[in-house]
Amino acid sequence: MESTLTPSALSVPTADQIRRVPKVLLHDHLDGGLRPETIVELAAEVGYDGLPTTDPAALGVWFREAADSGSLVRYLETFAHTCAVMQTREGLVRVAADCAEDLAADGVVYAEVRYAPEQHLERGLTLDQVVEAVNEGFRLGEARAAAAGNRIRIGTLLTAMRHAARSLEIAELANRYRDLGVVGFDIAGAEAGHPPTRHLDAFDYLKRENNHFTIHAGEAFGLPSIWEALQCCGADRLGHGVRIIDDISVAEDGGVKLGRLAEYVRDRRVPLEMCPTSNLQTGAAPSYAEHPIGLLRRLHFRVTVNTDNRLMSGTSLSREFEHLVQAFGYTLDDLRWFTINAMKSAFIPFDERLALINEVIKPGFERIAAESAGVGSVGVAG
Numbered sequence: 001m002e003s004t005l006t007p008s009a010l011s012v013p014t015a016d017q018i019r020r021v022p023k024v025l026l027h028d029h030l031d032g033g034l035r036p037e038t039i040v041e042l043a044a045e046v047g048y049d050g051l052p053t054t055d056p057a058a059l060g061v062w063f064r065e066a067a068d069s070g071s072l073v074r075y076l077e078t079f080a081h082t083c084a085v086m087q088t089r090e091g092l093v094r095v096a097a098d099c100a101e102d103l104a105a106d107g108v109v110y111a112e113v114r115y116a117p118e119q120h121l122e123r124g125l126t127l128d129q130v131v132e133a134v135n136e137g138f139r140l141g142e143a144r145a146a147a148a149g150n151r152i153r154i155g156t157l158l159t160a161m162r163h164a165a166r167s168l169e170i171a172e173l174a175n176r177y178r179d180l181g182v183v184g185f186d187i188a189g190a191e192a193g194h195p196p197t198r199h200l201d202a203f204d205y206l207k208r209e210n211n212h213f214t215i216h217a218g219e220a221f222g223l224p225s226i227w228e229a230l231q232c233c234g235a236d237r238l239g240h241g242v243r244i245i246d247d248i249s250v251a252e253d254g255g256v257k258l259g260r261l262a263e264y265v266r267d268r269r270v271p272l273e274m275c276p277t278s279n280l281q282t283g284a285a286p287s288y289a290e291h292p293i294g295l296l297r298r299l300h301f302r303v304t305v306n307t308d309n310r311l312m313s314g315t316s317l318s319r320e321f322e323h324l325v326q327a328f329g330y331t332l333d334d335l336r337w338f339t340i341n342a343m344k345s346a347f348i349p350f351d352e353r354l355a356l357i358n359e360v361i362k363p364g365f366e367r368i369a370a371e372s373a374g375v376g377s378v379g380v381a382g
């Protein structure tokens with residue numbers, strides 16, 4: 001979609017403007033976004049004594065440092081502590097409500113937040129009770145955010161863990177709660193050794209039901225994983241998908257050649273849920289400036305910007321955009337492009353996506369662009 005914005009939309013946005021423009025988030029893990037103080041309080045309530053520290057500030061630092069491992073497997077080990085305090089109805093309601101409020105305060109107007117219900121059964125909740133508690137928390141958080149003047153809508157994706165064997169059951173759960181807060185399905189967890197084709201029965205089931213799913217692929221593992229996710233499993237979107245860059249060659253003279261898979265991904269407008277900071281932490285990308293998102297955006301792939309795990313990465317969607325603005329000089333217009341890409345790729349019905357684009361996203365960007373009209377180009381803070 002080409003820009004119709006005023007020249008001020010071509011200015012580099014400030015950190016404050018980035019926070020205030022309407023944003024869309026498609027890839028955010030509920031168990032990767034807890035507030036450190038909530039973890040400490042819930043741990044005390046449920047008697048979990050495994051936390052590395054009970055000082056909230058130190059705990060936040062611990063998560064970021066532990067996740068900064070260069071390995072997806074070690075990165076994922078940190079989730080034991082967040083899942084430990086998400087085993088009761090009260091804990092799940094609170095974590096989901098916090099999440100909605102935090103995203104809304106960051107200027108997110110639509111989010112799809114994912115979690116794996118099978119990881120929240122240790123204290124006797126059933127899968128259905130887990131989904132109902134999370135939904136209740138999101139409705140509560142949406143209402144609190146609205147009262148604070150921040151409108152947000154949240155749908156959930158139910159994740160099945162790729163090393164486990166409950167994916168069909170979770171897919172059925174997602175289908176049962178469709179239109180009741182759940183908008184799709186995902187598989188996550190360590191990629192190497194756990195190809196998505198182990199879960200074909202779940203994907204086939206979802207396709208029979210005309211339901212939607214995304215697959216974490218091409219993060220720790222290369223092109224075969226992306227190929228399987230698309231061509232064997234039929235994924236609607238790719239979680240990360242950064243390794244698609246391996247199928248693109250850039251010659252010395254700047255000429256670009258796409259392989260068949262990269263061409264397919266671009267031609268079919270397959271949404272890529274990119275999460276820059278997370279990729280730096282797990283070693284999937286070397287730096288912000290060298291992150292494949294720069295080239296993929298230039299080549300007009302259907303790229304979206306996401307947080308993955310706000311706690312482990314010490315980030316927010318605004319922070320992710322700030323990093324990209326610093327690395328690539330993105331303008332307000334680029335941010336709008338990423339945002340509309342994300343909204344087009346959401347799993348809610350077409351008419352609802354269109355309404356958010358026309359009634360919330362475009363006017364929101366226009367307002368910020370108009371505000372800086374005449375001010376000229378401004379630097380990025382932070």
Ligand SMILES: O=c1[nH]cnc2c1ncn2[C@@H]1O[C@H](CO)[C@@H](O)[C@H]1O
Binds near residue numbers: 029189216
């Ligand atoms: O970037 C990632 N790649 C693969 N799996 C992940 C990533 N981030 C989180 N999870 C996994 O998804 C589960 C459900 O939310 C988390 O518990 C974590 O194990």
Ligand SMILES: [Zn+2]
Binds near residue numbers: 188239308
């Ligand atoms: Zn993820």
